[in-house]
Amino acid sequence: MGIILIVLACLIAVLLSVPAASHTGLATWFSIASASSAFVAMAVNQYLATRPKYLEPLFGGLDRIYRAHKWTGIAALALILVHYFVTPNFKGKLLTTGLNQLAQDFGEIGFYGLIVLGGISIVKRLPKIPGEFPYHVWRQLHRFIGLFFIAIAIHFNFIKRPFDGTAWLAIYLNIFAAIGVASYIQTQLRALLRRRAYKVVAVTRAGGATLVTAEPGGRPIKARPGQFAFISANRPGLREPHPFTIAGHETGNDGVTRLTFAIKPLGDFTGRLRDRLEPGDTLMVEGGYGHFTAQRGGERQLWVAGGIGVTPFLAMARSIAGMTGKKVHLYYCVRDADEAIGLEHLDEAGTHPHFSYTLHRSSTDGRVNAEVMKAGAGFDLDGADLWYCGPAAMRKAIVSGFKDIGVKLARVEFERFEFR
Numbered sequence: 001m002g003i004i005l006i007v008l009a010c011l012i013a014v015l016l017s018v019p020a021a022s023h024t025g026l027a028t029w030f031s032i033a034s035a036s037s038a039f040v041a042m043a044v045n046q047y048l049a050t051r052p053k054y055l056e057p058l059f060g061g062l063d064r065i066y067r068a069h070k071w072t073g074i075a076a077l078a079l080i081l082v083h084y085f086v087t088p089n090f091k092g093k094l095l096t097t098g099l100n101q102l103a104q105d106f107g108e109i110g111f112y113g114l115i116v117l118g119g120i121s122i123v124k125r126l127p128k129i130p131g132e133f134p135y136h137v138w139r140q141l142h143r144f145i146g147l148f149f150i151a152i153a154i155h156f157n158f159i160k161r162p163f164d165g166t167a168w169l170a171i172y173l174n175i176f177a178a179i180g181v182a183s184y185i186q187t188q189l190r191a192l193l194r195r196r197a198y199k200v201v202a203v204t205r206a207g208g209a210t211l212v213t214a215e216p217g218g219r220p221i222k223a224r225p226g227q228f229a230f231i232s233a234n235r236p237g238l239r240e241p242h243p244f245t246i247a248g249h250e251t252g253n254d255g256v257t258r259l260t261f262a263i264k265p266l267g268d269f270t271g272r273l274r275d276r277l278e279p280g281d282t283l284m285v286e287g288g289y290g291h292f293t294a295q296r297g298g299e300r301q302l303w304v305a306g307g308i309g310v311t312p313f314l315a316m317a318r319s320i321a322g323m324t325g326k327k328v329h330l331y332y333c334v335r336d337a338d339e340a341i342g343l344e345h346l347d348e349a350g351t352h353p354h355f356s357y358t359l360h361r362s363s364t365d366g367r368v369n370a371e372v373m374k375a376g377a378g379f380d381l382d383g384a385d386l387w388y389c390g391p392a393a394m395r396k397a398i399v400s401g402f403k404d405i406g407v408k409l410a411r412v413e414f415e416r417f418e419f420r
């Protein structure tokens, strides 16, 4: 639904470009229509970058919003290239004043800036350069896209063009210019507006993950079980926010809700966090985001976790008391028992009649597959939901396995632990 709205917004720009520019000939109209829809797509992308929580149901979660952001950005780049190569011919209307010339220069700055930054974003791994483009460098560079957007807004407002400022197209594009600029400012101020300070009260270095528990220093975040938050800490190398699912929301007798994160040390940030984070440190938390909340699922739910993908299920299992009327079985797949985390919470959830779980160790039990889950779920999987968090390849194998054995799942919901 979200994608359809984005496409509609761009198509309206194309429609409005007909009365505004069709008298200039097909090539010029085509160029203006492409530029106009590209501009709308860029403005929408600035808006999506604000992480709008209330749009999550339309897209199916923040990870899907980021995917839409990525594809809208790619489409905008393609349309900008069309505008660049199909040169508009305004028949003597070009560059009559210094302001027009300046607008032309801004257009070029915006164009080359977007091509470079957009190009870097598209090629996640640069060809012939070993390893991945460093995420923090990419992130800092990506912030400049907003400035290039502003350059393009100046370009289209002050360049000589075959329609004036009262044309519907000009009004429409200026509305999106305002949305884009306001969104860019909001994104830059997000740290001030949305991050909440928490104090780390416990750091446990378990086999499969680093468990971090923190309590709010002031206003807490609002989050539902299954959602995630961006966290950073006041230690060198830990200041860049990374997304992690909230594995536990525990309200103590003092009425304070403490959050627990389970973080697998897979790379630079997560490794440093394991080495450096200590109780007493300040954790900045922004969230909760995400649509992976089984409360909105059907009556019979099969949850499948691959490794660290158990984190949303830990949070959901810990609030299982509120899910009466549903029947849930969790398959928690790990390589061996040492990797498993949070089993005490799953055991506790298992005291409720509507929840059960299986710990599947692939080192001894072999690969988990649809047959095994069908036999072990304890209820009929035909028409049930599959909620999955883990490696994409495992999800695909499980879903096609169910098809092969004739089990028709009502829906498949999954969380990606990746944005770009």
Ligand SMILES: Cc1cc2nc3c(=O)[nH]c(=O)nc-3n(C[C@H](O)[C@H](O)[C@H](O)COP(=O)(O)OP(=O)(O)OC[C@H]3O[C@@H](n4cnc5c(N)ncnc54)[C@H](O)[C@@H]3O)c2cc1C
Pocket (backbone or CB within 6 Å): 063, 132, 133, 134, 135, 228, 240, 241, 242, 243, 244, 245, 246, 262, 263, 264, 265, 266, 267, 268, 269, 270, 271, 308, 311, 312, 416, 417, 418, 419, 420
């Ligand atoms: C919605 C969501 C929920 C997640 N929940 C959990 C969880 O509960 N437990 C867990 O262990 N992992 C979780 N992850 C994965 C976790 O965010 C990444 O593994 C972690 O950010 C990468 O840090 P690193 O130290 O492994 O890698 P780094 O060496 O720092 O970077 C490796 C790669 O990770 C990606 N990455 C790096 N920084 C960021 C960033 N700030 N934001 C997004 N991606 C980045 C980039 O592709 C980068 O190239 C989740 C991810 C998402 C998107």
